[in-house]
Amino acid sequence: MAALLRVENLVKTFGGLVAVDGASFEVAAGSITGLIGPNGAGKSTLFDMIAGATHPDSGRIVFDGEDVAGLKTHEMFHRGIVRTFQIPHEFGRLTVLENLMVVPAGQPGETLTGPFLAPAAVAAREIEVRDRALSVLDFLSLGHIADELAQTLSGGQKKLLELGRTMMAEPRLVLLDEPGAGVNPTLLGKLADMIRRLNREQGYTFCIIEHDMALIASLCDPVIVLAEGQVLTQGTMDEVRADARVLDAYLGGAEAA
Amino acid sequence: MTKVLELESVSGGYGETEILHDVSLQVGDGEVVVIIGPNGAGKSTAMKAVFGLLRLSHGTIRLKGAEITRMPPQEVVRHGVCYVPQTANIFPNLTVEENLEMGAYVREDDFRPRLAEIYAMFPPLRERRASAAGTLSGGQRQMVAMGKALMLDPTILLLDEPTAGLSPKFRGEIFDTIRHINGAGTPILMVEQNAKQALAIADRGYILVDGQNRLDDTGPALLANPEVAEMFLGGAS
Numbered sequence: 320m321a322a323l324l325r326v327e328n329l330v331k332t333f334g335g336l337v338a339v340d341g342a343s344f345e346v347a348a349g350s351i352t353g354l355i356g357p358n359g360a361g362k363s364t365l366f367d368m369i370a371g372a373t374h375p376d377s378g379r380i381v382f383d384g385e386d387v388a389g390l391k392t393h394e395m396f397h398r399g400i401v402r403t404f405q406i407p408h409e410f411g412r413l414t415v416l417e418n419l420m421v422v423p424a425g426q427p428g429e430t431l432t433g434p435f436l437a438p439a440a441v442a443a444r445e446i447e448v449r450d451r452a453l454s455v456l457d458f459l460s461l462g463h464i465a466d467e468l469a470q471t472l473s474g475g476q477k478k479l480l481e482l483g484r485t486m487m488a489e490p491r492l493v494l495l496d497e498p499g500a501g502v503n504p505t506l507l508g509k510l511a512d513m514i515r516r517l518n519r520e521q522g523y524t525f526c527i528i529e530h531d532m533a534l535i536a537s538l539c540d541p542v543i544v545l546a547e548g549q550v551l552t553q554g555t556m557d558e559v560r561a562d563a564r565v566l567d568a569y570l571g572g573a574e575a576a
Numbered sequence: 577m578t579k580v581l582e583l584e585s586v587s588g589g590y591g592e593t594e595i596l597h598d599v600s601l602q603v604g605d606g607e608v609v610v611i612i613g614p615n616g617a618g619k620s621t622a623m624k625a626v627f628g629l630l631r632l633s634h635g636t637i638r639l640k641g642a643e644i645t646r647m648p649p650q651e652v653v654r655h656g657v658c659y660v661p662q663t664a665n666i667f668p669n670l671t672v673e674e675n676l677e678m679g680a681y682v683r684e685d686d687f688r689p690r691l692a693e694i695y696a697m698f699p700p701l702r703e704r705r706a707s708a709a710g711t712l713s714g715g716q717r718q719m720v721a722m723g724k725a726l727m728l729d730p731t732i733l734l735l736d737e738p739t740a741g742l743s744p745k746f747r748g749e750i751f752d753t754i755r756h757i758n759g760a761g762t763p764i765l766m767v768e769q770n771a772k773q774a775l776a777i778a779d780r781g782y783i784l785v786d787g788q789n790r791l792d793d794t795g796p797a798l799l800a801n802p803e804v805a806e807m808f809l810g811g812a813s
Contacts, residue, residue: 335714336714336743358615358740359769532808569614569771569808570804571768571770571771571772571773
């Protein structure tokens with residue numbers, strides 16, 4: 320499989336703290352790649368850089384053959400890189416449907432003059448976006464709460480909505496930051512099924528940060544292990560689990576001797 | 577060995593979410609006890625339960641045999657429990673000395689002798705006594721936080737991930753400091769991600785998984801236990 324994303328020697332420091340220390344890895348097109356590692360390993364900082372929220376001190380982020388390191392969040396988004404957050408970032412006072420409908424960029428109704436000069440185009444695009452949003456809600460089994468305010472949703476439903484918002488972007492690479500955190504076991508099973516279906520049926524490429532090892536084991540291949548800002552090893556979950564250095568990293572023992 | 581702190585079948589959480597399920601643990605006189613476990617295991621939550629920061633649905637917490645269950649933090653402090661949170665644990669715009677004085681806020685007697693003892697315990701803090709605490713290195717800031725908590729000469733000191741975000745060198749210094757504080761007579765209960773280093777200086781450790789007790793033993797015994805790998809990395813599929 321070809322690499323959709325290739326990270327080369329990324330470095331990011333905050334003051335004296337080296338958060339990412341020369342990390343290199345690839346995310347193959349069509350894969351569900353897992354990113355695990357102990358707290359402070361640099362996982363979320365890597366996501367921040369790939370999504371353009373923060374910029375690397377050095378190194379390259381090659382997406383689809385182009386070095387995108389240093390681009391801003393919206394530029395990454397336009398290239399098809401979309402991320403979710405550990406804590407969902409929904410618009411609480413918009414409805415569930417509206418939360419999805421605001422995602423696609425460049426809608427003609429966004430401009431000041433559009434609704435006056437090209438009302439038909441605005442209406443046509445809005446119908447198109449609404450249809451797409453309704454089909455996403457259908458996929459997520461959230462159709463029944465389309466008109467509820469997002470702030471009234473349960474934590475688990477907000478996680479689903481967050482996934483739905485990434486679907487609206489028609490992404491090429493979806494970065495999921497702890498999709499399982501705070502989700503009850505029943506919903507977690509459904510969420511895993513949805514991620515798997517999006518991957519198999521719609522060709523989505525995922526890169527997932529997760530602490531729930533069972534979820535990682537059931538979804539991800541390969542699994543990349545990050546420790547102290549560097550890639551320690553990678554392979555199937557069974558392979559990395561069998562690597563003594565991985566447990567060592569989780570127990571923080573590597574540099575203790 | 578007398579029990580300084582005792583949690584007996586403690587359950588509780590935030591809002592409607594239950595995080596701890598029948599957690600029991602003890603800290604004996606003179607001990608350093610560490611709680612380890614994978615992310616989301618409830619380690620910090622267990623500590624917050626002691627300090628009155630958690631809604632408890634069940635269980636009993638005793639300090640030297642006296643019940644402190646559901647006591648609010650401002651009373652727990654007066655009973656001799658001091659807690660150093662993981663973040664936001666100093667006043668960055670106050671000087672080091674002012675931070676330590678704030679630690680003595682609830683003392684009604686003369687705290688100056690204790691201040692001298694704290695400086696003796698942490699010599700770098702004496703040197704930087706007039707500097708704004710926020711200008712210190714990460715390791716020294718952690719010393720300020722611990723020194724501040726020790727101003728009350730607590731019955732027990734609770735430390736939530738004292739080495740989080742520190743470089744390996746500072747981590748070692750902090751663990752040395754913890755051993756030193758304990759050597760001066762203060763029992764310590766701490767939560768740590770750096771399990772190996774923490775267990776190396778601790779008398780005993782507890783492993784929590786999914787808000788429940790899974791193992792407790794001496795440090796070397798825990799590190800030699802093959803079940804620990806499964807707790808951190810899941811079972812082979």
